[in-house]
Amino acid sequence: MSLLRALGRLLNPRADLSRLRRTRPPDEVPERRVRLRHVLLNFPLLVGGFVVLALFLLVLFGPLLAPENPYLHGRRVLEYREGTFYRPPFPPSPEHPLGTDELGRDTLSMLLYGTRNTLVAAAFITMTRLALGLILGGLAGWYEGRLIDRAVTAAVQVLASLPMVLVAMIVIFALDIRRGLPVFIVALCVIGWGEIGQYVRAEFIRIKKEPFLDSGRVIGLTPLQLAVRHVLPNILPALIVITLLEMGAVLMILGELGFLGVYIGGGISIQVDDFARRQYFTVPEWGAMMAGSRAWARSRPWMILYPALAFFIAVTGFNLLGEGLRRLIERGSFNTGVLLGWRSLVAAGLISAASVYVILTLGPAPSYRHLAQQIRAEDLMRHVQFLASPDLEGRGVGTEGARRAAEYIRDEFVSYGLTAWLDEVEVTLVDPVEPPELALLDGEGGVVRTFTRIADFGESVERHGGSGEAEGPVTLVLFHPSEARRPPSLETYARYRGLDLRGRVVMLIAGNAPFDFETEAMIRGAEGVLIVSTDVYPRDQILSEEDLGRPELPVLRIAPETADAILAADGLQVADLLAEAEELEVPWVARDLSAWVRMRVALGLPRPVALLNVLALLDGADAALADDLVVVSAHYDGPGRGLDGTLYPGANENGTGVATMLEIARLWQEQSFQPRRSVLFAAWAGGDLQYSGAHAFLDRPGFVGVYRFSAVIHLDRLGGEGPGLVVRQVSGLNKLLDLFTASAGRLGVPVGQGGRVFHPYQELFQGRNGTLIVTWGDPDPALAEDTAERVNADHLSRAAQVVNLTLITAAHEPRY
Incomplete structure (x- = not known):
């Protein structure tokens, strides 16, 4: 028997009776047909179908309708309106149609994003419960009275005797709630398959005794063929109804867990005063929204009303649709062969394609990638052109041009709303009196x-x-x-x-x-x-x-x-x-x-020189991670002028690194992105000195003693020629290197490992998860030819996107 013929015999719900002798057909039994009026008069089916369809469309397109992206927008501490300061949560207004939560995040946006997260989680949990119940219940029913039947029945009885919500909480916390959706799928499936298993077992026991199965055995069907071709088609209509009702049940338990403070991801801890922390959710999900608004249920009822209403509508919709289908199936016969028709296959293909799209756009990763790609090449080149302009005289160490560059960088940080300052360092230099x-x-x-x-x-x-x-x-x-x-x-x-x-x-x-x-x-x-x-x-x-x-x-x-x-x-x-x-x-x-x-x-006399580091700090939003510091650094001064008066503009070396750092800072503040870890933007002075501004920064105990270096990225020569990015790991674990390589892969930018340590300060920092030096290619100094016109704007923009995506993930994700 060929493989295709065997597969056809397995899936075909009608047995091949061509080899049997023809007999006289019995008296025909009139078939009860389902007509259009039965559908139109089925109120639960119409209302439930409309609600489920609307929810499906919101899962697909809801984030596109959201006023803001809750994965990226940070918290608002205060708002100033009509001469008065207001503290969140803010009531419904034209700016926030459904109000905000305690951190000032838009409730409508979180509901729309939460529709996708909540319903996809419920669908995964439901389908996994259904698969477990079908397999275990089917085996128990088919082998009634044997060991597997006794084991499955005992497991169902044990699960039925346990409080579902409490057991779910124990399993979720035991598996680490911070691991996200997979933990909830495992926990809610372990305790939720029992009722489906009981129903399937009972149906298998009943159908196994039907006479038509004896006919299948006579023509040589195996037990697997009998189960797939004759038992499953008889319980399939009921399974469809059970699936819809189970969706409602899963949504109910997700709402209950959320109200108790157990939600996907577990949230972050934020310091609210000197002695207390509060837990807040980071993944927009209806249950998490209910957990976050529970304390405000009396004084700010809109906060808990909208997620509760979303749960109510969704649960009611799935239950009504399940009830409507049950009534429809009871009224007329249900031909399971229709499920193998071309229309059903097309519909299944469309649903599968939509599901793949939803899965690929689920979670924060697509939002991170979208934010990373918002880098503006014109802004990058604007910074490069200023830093490489003849007015700055090449930004030689300790010169007036270097001071003007430092003030420009500081003013840019301040204009973005960051806390920025100049850090002065005294060094002693000696200059040649004639060209060596x-x-x-x-x-x-x-x-x-x-x-x-x-x-x-x-x-x-x-x-x-x-x-x-x-x-x-x-x-x-x-x-x-x-x-x-x-x-x-x-x-x-x-x-x-x-x-x-x-x-x-x-x-x-x-x-x-x-x-x-x-x-x-x-x-x-x-x-x-x-x-x-x-x-x-x-x-x-x-x-x-x-x-x-x-x-x-x-x-x-x-x-x-x-x-x-x-x-x-x-x-x-x-x-x-x-x-x-x-x-x-x-x-x-x-x-x-x-x-x-x-x-x-021939050298002159030693002279003291004041270096100016430029530092800007973005505080982390998560009190548990705020002491972890992500450092993005680049030196801003350059070779200056040669002893013969030749100007070395220093556009690629290292105007491009500073421009990338400034553009990332601008974009984060413009998009209200607030990372969990603290981020230090550092433009170092004296990058080529053996004791640079970076050395002096690390030697001062005050600032450095407060933070732990989590990840460090040094930006250098990002606008050169070459096949792609070159990254060198200086110290630490491989986590940051793996993240950088993965980020480049997501954005389609080639990256290789190697490169050199160009400047002494690049070996100083010891990031726990890694310290990287990033360049485009492995260029040598271009000196007089290093002008803004020779910077490859496309390479610079693509490099900035990869660095941006890496920093977003490293600064925001608890694990990477």
């Missing part, structure tokens, strides 16, 4: 190639770095990896016995050389030091007064590409040298290179 020089020479002292400051190299005043000039051959010193981890000691000099660097420029690789080997190089007679590093931004900050009194020699940090150019004459590359270091059998090895270089650094 690094050149590759030939054997006769002629210049073969010159290198560019900031792009290829940068001077360093750390430890013994300072003014000086050196010209000579290069000696590469390579170390075994264990040497980099060895702390300085009195035996250090002896370890490098035989190392003679007199008259030479020494080359080291950052991370391979021991700490403070520059001192050892100077002792051994080196004229200058080249340190190979991916961070070649000038280090002109005096970190310790001890550095001012030390002997000096020129120290330059050079990019790996610059080092490769110097090593090329000997056929070497930095990557090969690092691999060679892993195989060393001695602590160190020195290699004289063919290259000659000239390096010159």
Whole structure:
């Protein structure tokens, strides 16, 4: 027998009797037909059908009719009308047709969104109850008197003896109410399938004794075929009625639980005074609305009236529809074969498509995505154009342009309604009095190639770095990896016995050389030091007064590409040298290179500089999570002007990161989005300094001691070219990284892992759920070409959307 034929025999409600001998048909029994007048005169069917249809349409389109989105709109503490301050709850008005709740949230909006959440929850619970009751009751009835029958009957009797609401509450809290809808489905199905199971068991026992089942056995039908083709069609009409009545029963218990304060999600805890907290719901659902308005039932009756009325209408509608169908079925025959017709299949397909749409748009995730996509590219570019304008002189550290940029950022935050302030930090800098020089020479002292400051190299005043000039051959010193981890000691000099660097420029690789080997190089007679590093931004900050009194020699940090150019004459590359270091059998090895270089650094006197951090705080709405801090940060100052007067606008580096932060803050405040966790928007000063404004912020105990760092995202160079976003996890768990990757996937933005730590402050913060550095591509500084016109507005907008969605979820969801 083919698979299709077997499936047809299983589902066809009519047995295949073609192999039986024809007999004389019995006298025909007149069929009772259902006519249109029976439907029109069936008052419960018409009213219940109208109510259920209206509810179905509200499930599909209700959120589109809501005045505001309750997932995003926060609470209103006060309203000012006609010279008077008012505190919520607000009575019905033109602005709020049904009034508001205690937090000022619009009741009509919550009812419309709650229709979807409440009815979908009830439908899932009802269908799961029906499936459990049908399967367990059918097995018990078919195998009457056996072990499974006794077990199911005993379970039904136990459940019937327990108080349903109390048991439901115990199960919900045991499974953690904060897990949402699945917990309610499990709890209400565990205790609610018994009555359906009893009915199905009784019907199976009755129908199993009917003579027509003997005919099925004669033609060779299996027990499963008998149950599906002959027993189920006989109880299907009653099951449809039971389903509708069960919807009403589930809605009733959801209302009862809600009135007792047990609702989907469990809500959030909000501090109402110095000693008390109140629980408020976050998922709009009718039962939750009743729980939130119970305390106001006498003084503000509209608060509890509307959700109670919604429950009443829905329960009445489903009960009336079930009663109407029962009357219709009793009046005439019900052909279950109609359910397999094309009209029924089309209707089932439409209902399934609508159900998929409802499920995909259920909960806060679609609202989060919609809010994330409201980023305005024109606003992003407006901020970038201001920060990169020539009037700000590249926003050099400690300059007037940087101060104006800081005040602009603060004023933007304040205009959005955020609490923002400037945080001053004192540092000491030393500036070159002439452009530092690094050149590759030939054997006769002629210049073969010159290198560019900031792009290829940068001077360093750390430890013994300072003014000086050196010209000579290069000696590469390579170390075994264990040497980099060895702390300085009195035996250090002896370890490098035989190392003679007199008259030479020494080359080291950052991370391979021991700490403070520059001192050892100077002792051994080196004229200058080249340190190979991916961070070649000038280090002109005096970190310790001890550095001012030390002997000096020129120290330059050079990019790996610059080092490769110097090593090329000997056929070497930095990557090969690092691999060679892993195989060393001695602590160190020195290699004289063919290259000659000239390096010159001339520095002025140290000067104090005031840095200005810009900080804006958005307090969390949930008292239980408000001490968790989500940090979104970017540094706002830039390279400024070169020593030759060249302007470095700093549009992508890092005007784009600041613009993204400002646009997210604007959008949140405009949409009244109020996260559960506190959010700190931080525009740091001195982003390229070894001790930046971010370092000073963390060193001050007051603010940092109050909060726990939950998640940190550093924004950097988001308007560059490249195939997609690049994210690097600096510390913490993978939760934030997974969330960021998922957010990019939802918005269709490519994302890869990797990237670099561009600035020292980006390694400081330790977010418990993760610390990320986000860029578009992995760009190098563009310096003079880093103008607003070269920023890719589409990449910047898409990056801002992904960052926005990640921050919305990280700041609002208790778990992610």
